[in-house]
Amino acid sequence: MNVNYSVAIIGAGPAGIGLGTALQNYGINNFVILEKDYVGATFDKWNKETHFISPSFTTNGFGAPDLNSITTDTSPAYSINSEHPSGKQYANYLRLVAMMNHLPVIQNTAVKDIIPSGNHYELMLSSSEVIEAQYVFIGIGDYSYPYRPDISGSNYGLHYVDIQDYDDFERKPQTIIGGNEAGIDIAVNLAKRGIPSTIYTDESGLESKSADPSKRLSTYTTSRYLNYANMINIESNKKLVAIKKTTSEYNLTFRDASTAISQTRPIFATGFAVSQSPLISNLFEVSSNRPVLTASDESTIHPNVFLIGPQVTHDDVVLCYIYKYRQRFAPLAEEILARNNLAANPQITQAYKNANMFLDDFDDCDVNCEC
Ligand SMILES: Cc1cc2nc3c(=O)[nH]c(=O)nc-3n(C[C@H](O)[C@H](O)[C@H](O)COP(=O)(O)OP(=O)(O)OC[C@H]3O[C@@H](n4cnc5c(N)ncnc54)[C@H](O)[C@@H]3O)c2cc1C
Structure with a gap:
């Protein structure tokens, strides 16, 4: 027999755990969170030198919640005592939130497929069970879907997510493709070990004058870069179009027809594309690698x-x-209530608003929030 829920959330990262807590706060209890590994698994996969760039600070009580909190009443700074949490520290914070709220997470259970069936969806699980839900929230993150440029020779590149330990790198000049947060982070970690690098990038957050931290390089990354700037060469307006391997080196060709030689495997700091997941490509329209959404974040x-x-x-x-x-x-928890003709508790809404965790009008983003 199939198990029936009102809401199924897929993924127990910050998105799934944060939404699950909001549903619970609003009194929606007939939900489940399905997780292919365990709560916070993505963060445990970060290499040990990767840290949050957005700072955590115990400011919740003063109307400015910790930037990395996912609920109104928790703070990673408070629970893990770190201003720039490592992946492992943040994974622990997520597990604390899930445990404290007794969230209904089913771990080690991947959702393989989602099939519309009348007024609900059937979720096919890796355990061969089927779960039925009226509403489905997809929070699978993008870390499992590293984006490698669609160019000839892209198989020669090593992606940021593949870096296990910077001590494994040869002590030779390294080549990095992409000059934003990840590219500079790699270059800094190599420079700390005395390894110089060249970054080839079509654009770099270092040059951005935008006030939006999604466009401009974070202060955390910029200050670390400045400590090692003499070991990091940045070549801008260089869009890679091909990699060719010879017996001893890699030949890189750029859109402006210029070329470069790398003695080592190029490292891709080229981001992620969740549209590679069949759950996304089967259930959403996709444009420029991004799922197309209604104003309610719906397919x-x-x-x-x-x-x-x-x-x-x-x-x-x-x-x-x-x-x-x-x-x-x-706002999404309220949307579910509204679709069931139920009113939202105004005190809960006010608590989210007081914590600046309530965005229901995208015109309210007063800086351009583009990544
Ligand atoms: C190096 C790096 C640094 C970052 N620094 C910051 C920062 O400083 N500040 C910031 O705000 N953000 C930062 N981010 C972004 C942040 O990590 C993401 O916003 C966050 O991980 C996304 O959360 P999520 O819940 O959507 O996805 P995830 O955390 O990836 O969680 C998704 C979960 O879904 C599970 N899953 C996937 N597919 C399935 C399936 N089919 N069935 C069941 N479960 C599934 C996965 O196992 C995973 O546990 C950084 C990201 C990276 C890579």
């Missing part, structure tokens, strides 16, 4: 299927940081 082709997390995009507004997309948890 334009499958009603009651929503996207949560950093890939939520509305025109120029890209909610790519936790402090941005956490503002959608409460």
Whole structure:
């Protein structure tokens, strides 16, 4: 017999755990969170030198919640005592939130497929069980879907997610493709070990004058870069179009027909594309690698299927940081209540608003929130 829920959330990262807590706060209890690994698994996969760029600080009591909190009443700074949490520290914070709220997470259970069936959806699980739900929230993150440029020779590149330990790198000059947060982070970690690098990038956040931290390089990354700037060569306006391997080196060709030689495997700091997941490509229209959404973050082709997390995009507004997309948890919980003709508790709404965690009008983003 199939198990029936009102809401199924897929993924137990910050998006899934944050939304689950919001549903619970609003009194929606007939939900389940399905997680292929365990709560916070993505963060445990970060290499040990990767840290949050957005700072955590115990400011919750003063109307400015910790930038990395996913609920109104928790703070990673408070629970893990770190201003720039490592992946492992943040994974622990997520597990604390899930445990404290007794969230109904089913771990080690991947959702393989989602099939519309009348007024609900059937979720096919890796355990061969089937779960039925009226509303589905997809919070699978993008870390499992590294984006490698669609160019000849892209198989020669090593992606940021593949870096296990910077001590494994040969002590030879390294080549990095992409000059934003990840590219500079790699270069800094190599420079700390005395390894110089060249970054080839079509654009770099270092040059951006925007006030939006999604466009401009974070202060955390910029200050670390400045300590090692003499070991990091940045070549801008260089869009890679091909990699060719010879017996001893890699030949890189750029869109402006210029070329470069790398003695080592190029490292891709080229981001992620969740549209590579069949759950996304089967359930959403996709444009420029991003799922197309209604104003309620819902699929334009499958009603009651929503996207949560950093890939939520509305025109120029890209909610790519936790402090941005956490503002959608409460409005989405209210949306479910409204679709069931139920009123939202105004005290809960006010608590989210007081914590600046309630974004229901995208015109309210007063800086261009593009990533
Ligand atoms: C190096 C790096 C640094 C970052 N720094 C910051 C920062 O400083 N500040 C900030 O705000 N953001 C930062 N981010 C972004 C942040 O990590 C993401 O916003 C966050 O991970 C997205 O949360 P999520 O819940 O959507 O996805 P995830 O955390 O990836 O969680 C998704 C979960 O879904 C599970 N899953 C996937 N597919 C399935 C399936 N089919 N069935 C069941 N479960 C599934 C996965 O196992 C995973 O546990 C950084 C990201 C990276 C890579």
